[in-house]
Amino acid sequence: MKYLITLLILFSVFANAQDNTVTDLKIQGNKKLKSSFVKKIIQIKSGVKLDSTIIEADIKLLKRLPSIAHAYYQVVLVGEHSYNVFYNIEENFTIIPSANVYTTNDDEFAYRLGLYEFNLFGENITFGGFYQKDIYNSYALKFRAPFLFSRQLGLAVNYQDLTTQEPVFFENNTAEYKYNNESVEVLGLFQLNFTNRFEAGLNYFTEDYEYKFGAKNLNIPQELKVHKLTYKLIYEYNNLNYEYQYVDGFRSILNFQYVTSNNDTLLPDFAIGWNDFQYFKRFGKRGNWASRLRLGIASNDDTPFAPFAVDNNLNLRGVGNTIDRGTGAIVLNTEYRQTLYEKNWFSLQGNAFIDAGSWRNPGGDFSDFGENHNIRIYPGLGLRFIHKKIFNAIFRIDYGIGITDGATQGLVFGIGQYF
Structure with missing residues (x-):
């Protein structure tokens, strides 16, 4: 009133x-x-x-x-x-732990635990980091101050030391490598107006591949260490409106990167870009439809180290941890969220989703997107336990079941909505 x-x-x-x-x-x-x-x-x-x-x-x-x-x-x-x-x-309460846990039916298990302050010094500055266990140990630190210098100018600095076991695909065979990525990133943040913002900067990183087991190829080294420099540009159009856990509106995020390498044989310089289109629609008082369409393309080098991954925690819930790679990606995540119970600070939300995607093979062509073995579809169900007065305090559980050839199924746990 x-x-x-x-x-x-x-x-x-x-x-x-x-x-x-x-x-x-x-x-x-x-x-x-x-x-x-x-x-x-x-x-x-x-x-x-x-x-x-x-x-x-x-x-x-x-x-x-x-x-x-x-x-x-x-x-x-x-x-x-x-x-x-x-x-x-x-x-909001802004000192927030983060957690992501993901499994598949072949007993894969990985987790990431973090702690972040989203309102450092009362200035809406984000500072924190995470520890990850995905066979190997990893960690990262993040600093982001979008209004550090003025209402339009800010700064972000990130450091990570990420180590995982990654599959490398070649000639219908797979080898498992211990992969390490150590990086330092500095970005300038510019808010043009209410709906448009830009980020631009550099990311210097070192990639280290060490062969563990699986197929071998004389043309692919068992050890490889590469220094890279990435030039990064991000443009976001954001016209979303928030009402506690409900979201309404449209957002588009374009991410373009040009990566230079000191190894031109296996990992030549390449460009990569993708755009996330997000659309949210309220239905009545308790319903929310959410969709994300990702279109991505990269230089089409015939390399086992292709940049777009098929992964449980990135794009398809239940698919497994980095089960394939490509030089192009089309991914659609769509779900309907329904509030089942709500009182004061707490809300319980259920969701039904479909995650679907296809990838272009390294060195392939655009017809790869239509090949059956590249298409993966994962419907599923999930729950959200939401604290309305703590930022991003959404504990999610999703179970995805693949319905295409050779599919897996599995649980994905995490903090925050999937997208």
């Missing part, structure tokens, strides 16, 4: 908006999040003309922040053509 009254006031006010001004802007409800930070990133300021479209955009922006569970506004008349604006904030 308060929100409706506020809207009615605004509509009547803006009929004569030429002289209406904001006398004072007040931030309420925040504890850890600094009011000075909120005022830095929003557009409404004291002394400017009262504008409902700007206020709505500010609220939409605030609800996207990890530190905020919900936000709304009030407008109060304090004098002739003078108004106070109140931004009311419900904060």
